[in-house]
Amino acid sequence: MLTGRMALELYLDLISPPCRAVYIFAKKNNICFEFKPVELFKGQQHTEEFAKVNILKKVPVLKDGVFTLAESTAILLYLSRKYNTPDHWYSSDLQKRARVDEYLSWHHNSFRRIAPKTLWIKVLIPLFTGQAAPPEKLQEVIDELAASLVQFEEKFLQDKPFIMGSEISLADLMAVVELMQPVGVGCHIFADRPKLAAWRSRVEEAVGKELFQEAHEQILNIKELSSIEVEPKLKELLAPTLMKMLK
Amino acid sequence: MVVELFLDLLSQPCRALFIFAKKNNIPFEFKHVELIKGQHLSEEFGKVNVLKKVPALKDGTFTLAESIAILLYLSRKFNTPDHWYPSDLRKRARVDEYLSWQHTAIREKGCRIFFTKVLMPLAVGQPFSPDKLEEAVKEMNFTLVQFEEKFLQDKPFIVGSEISLADLVAIVELMQPVASGCDIFADRPKLAAWRSRVEEAVGKELFQEAHKQVLNAKSLGSMQLSSELKEHLKQILKP
Numbered sequence: 001m002l003t004g005r006m007a008l009e010l011y012l013d014l015i016s017p018p019c020r021a022v023y024i025f026a027k028k029n030n031i032c033f034e035f036k037p038v039e040l041f042k043g044q045q046h047t048e049e050f051a052k053v054n055i056l057k058k059v060p061v062l063k064d065g066v067f068t069l070a071e072s073t074a075i076l077l078y079l080s081r082k083y084n085t086p087d088h089w090y091s092s093d094l095q096k097r098a099r100v101d102e103y104l105s106w107h108h109n110s111f112r113r114i115a116p117k118t119l120w121i122k123v124l125i126p127l128f129t130g131q132a133a134p135p136e137k138l139q140e141v142i143d144e145l146a147a148s149l150v151q152f153e154e155k156f157l158q159d160k161p162f163i164m165g166s167e168i169s170l171a172d173l174m175a176v177v178e179l180m181q182p183v184g185v186g187c188h189i190f191a192d193r194p195k196l197a198a199w200r201s202r203v204e205e206a207v208g209k210e211l212f213q214e215a216h217e218q219i220l221n222i223k224e225l226s227s228i229e230v231e232p233k234l235k236e237l238l239a240p241t242l243m244k245m246l247k
Numbered sequence: 248m249v250v251e252l253f254l255d256l257l258s259q260p261c262r263a264l265f266i267f268a269k270k271n272n273i274p275f276e277f278k279h280v281e282l283i284k285g286q287h288l289s290e291e292f293g294k295v296n297v298l299k300k301v302p303a304l305k306d307g308t309f310t311l312a313e314s315i316a317i318l319l320y321l322s323r324k325f326n327t328p329d330h331w332y333p334s335d336l337r338k339r340a341r342v343d344e345y346l347s348w349q350h351t352a353i354r355e356k357g358c359r360i361f362f363t364k365v366l367m368p369l370a371v372g373q374p375f376s377p378d379k380l381e382e383a384v385k386e387m388n389f390t391l392v393q394f395e396e397k398f399l400q401d402k403p404f405i406v407g408s409e410i411s412l413a414d415l416v417a418i419v420e421l422m423q424p425v426a427s428g429c430d431i432f433a434d435r436p437k438l439a440a441w442r443s444r445v446e447e448a449v450g451k452e453l454f455q456e457a458h459k460q461v462l463n464a465k466s467l468g469s470m471q472l473s474s475e476l477k478e479h480l481k482q483i484l485k486p
Contacts, residue, residue: 055397056348067337070397074343081336094323095309101316106298108350155297155312 008033009063010075011053013040015222017115018072019060020177020215025076025170027211029085036063043234073104076170088167099164103156103171110148111178117141122185123222125242128235142187153195161202168206176203177215184219250275250321253295253303255282259357260314261302262419262457267318267412269453271327278305285476315346318412330409341406345398345413349420353394356387357423362484364427369472370480384429395437403444410448418445419457426461 010026010033012019026033038044038059045057054061054070062069062078069075080090091097118141125133152175156163163171179200182189190197204212252268252275254261268275280286280301287299296303296312304311304320311317322332333339360383368375394417398405405413421442424431432439446454461467472480 056393067340069340069344071344071347073347074340077343078336078340081339094320097323098309098311098316098320101319102311102313104347105313105315105350108347109355113351151298 006065009036011036011038011059011061013038013059014215014218015040016059017177017181021173022060022072022075024207024211024215025079025173028207029083031079031083043231043237046237089170091164096164100169100171103163104174107174111175114145114148115178115181118182118185118187127230128238128242157199168203172203176200180216180219184222248307251278251305253278253280253301255280255301256457256460257282258301259419259423263314263415264302264317266449266453266457267415268321270449271325273321273325283470283472285473288475288479331412338406342411342413345405346416349416352390353417353420356390357420359383360387360424360429361427365467366480367484369470370477387424391431399441410445414445418442422458
């Protein structure tokens with residue numbers, strides 16, 4: 001007997017780093033899902049329709065039947081448990097798991113907070129205001145990111161192949177997708193950081209180069225964005241955040 | 248060997264840990280790291296946590312930073328009651344969802360009010376900026392709407408009928424604006440009712456004990472920050 005089973009839905013825009021983490025994780029682990037695109041540059045996260053899916057108006061979002069879930073960390077953990085993904089993603093060893101939790105927590109106020117600013121400054125501000133952002137603003141962000149990268153290498157990566165140890169985990173995945181944002185807009189943060197670059201190669205390898213490229217295709221071609229027409233309504237919506245950035 | 252918790256109860260995440268450990272009768276050694284004396288910036292403490300922040304845990308040779316990671320570690324190691332971090336897949340996901348969101352929401356906005364109203368004036372020796380406080384309060388208000396609409400709704404606790412790590416982490420953060428003189432519970436009956444329930448579930452005495460220092464407004468306003476800390480704050484807070 002066939003029971004009507006609703007497919008797992010993932011609301012994503014691959015421009016967004018946490019969406020890429022969820023996308024890569026699901027694909028890598030052969031988790032069947034329906035890709036529900038939410039185009040951020042068209043302001044689709046602000047529609048009433050999407051608000052019904054996530055009142056916080058953000059991606060990624062998971063919808064599993066009537067159960068909806070926001071926050072990429074929560075989604076990744078939910079998927080890892082529900083689909084019994086290989087242990088290394090979120091080790092059952094108490095201390096190894098704690099290391100992953102430790103990174104996932106620190107991540108919010110470091111890479112997650114800082115890395116996206118490179119996109120704002122290099123692409124979005126020019127796109128929305130028709131002017132380049134002041135160069136000192138970009139330098140400020142690059143300096144902030146540099147400080148975070150030092151902490152990352154000193155505390156989280158150290159001399160291990162991956163954050164947790166010898167295998168890739170959710171921590172590496174969340175970190176790498178975030179660091180691809182500056183790369184996409186032309187800030188080559190891996191260029192003069194051999195240890196970090198080596199770690200990135202290992203993560204790409206562990207994820208699968210093809211899948212990694214696929215997930216990052218959009219952000220790596222973001223410069224093409226500069227030719228798009230931005231809806232006036234969206235400009236209005238994003239103006240306050242933009243102004244804050246320029247202060 | 249007993250677990251060592253490096254704490255200062257002025258810090259919200261430290262209070263969450265303190266309450267959680269005490270409530271669950273987890274034996275630990277309270278290692279006081281006095282923030283106003285800048286002890287977290289010392290080389291010695293840097294050996295415990297290179298990020299130079301509290302809270303930190305030391306369990307034998309294993310050190311751990313980040314309150315969320317520490318709470319989860321303790322809940323697993325000491326097999327605390329299920330409701331703190333439910334084994335039910337979806338309930339657990341709700342806790343994870345809150346613990347993730349709160350970093351840049353409740354925690355960030357609560358910190359900002361505390362920094363603006365209490366810490367910055369102490370660091371620079373000038374009264375707080377009313378404009379900056381107004382902005383900080385505005386952002387907190389917006390976040391509180393999200394908290395009530397998305398996370399609390401009409402449930403007794405964030406995950407449902409019982410207190411979890413989500414409520415604990417939320418309440419300690421929300422006490423920071425209260426300690427700063429911004430009573431965010433004052434005209435929010437639903438939030439205030441939730442706060443009562445959380446206090447009750449934790450145990451009023453323990454809750455009071457954890458919050459005694461930060462709620463002492465007089466002593467808060469006359470804290471003597473070390474000069475190192477003042478410099479450090481001026482750098483990170485960018486007045």
